Amino acid sequence: MALSSTAKNRTVWGVRILLALAFGAAGSAKLAGVAQMVATFEAIGIGQWFRYVTGGIEVAGALLMLVPATGLYAGLLLGGTMVGATLSHLIVVPGSPIPAIVLGLLCALVVWHNRPAQFRKN
Template identity: 35%
Template sequence: MDEKIGWGLFLGRLVLGVIMVAHGCQKLGHMEDAVQLFHRMGQPAWLAYVTAIIETGGGLLLVVGLFVVPAAMLLGLTMIGAIVLVHLPQGLIGGFEFPLALLGISMILAMTGSDKLSLAEIFKNRKET
């Protein structure tokens, strides 16, 4: 893979990971509020827990570079949910533009992966030696 592309994917992986960890930790730290928010949207309480875990865990996996493709796929699904269930009625500007951008990064990483400065690459190199 071209060196510049590898670094671009790394930066996308890191940015998405940090944002998702922040959002997941916010939900986990205020789980009652998150459950109430999901309830007001007509969603079951369990979905608030699943979302918080996927955002936090998936974001951490991206930051360290493990299971990037499946983590990005799960994070992409949460962004589809956020767009459809929450932000779509607000329109693009000031509505679903941010989750759409995160969905775009998720899709890129789900299709390409990212091994630059990743634990997966370190483990792969150790195994080959």
């Protein structure tokens, strides 16, 4: 049984709100200089400026996720960030890449739901 259009929209909006909360919190922690975030970016080895850039991208993406017309762009921006986070966890930073993978897949769902008309069947 397929979901109705209304049920799909509500589900995707629930995912968007969840992503906005998750990325808003993570980005804010990076920008605030929470010790765990400072240590994580120290382990990456690029410099703390990268923590600020990543935090800014996450907060901006969280805000974009809440604007109806910008869901596609938010999903692409944050999904790309999660690709980088997954690679960081696999190569440099200790810890599981699973949270980044799950968030990336949820971003992909938002992108798929908001894809342009020329990429839809019909």
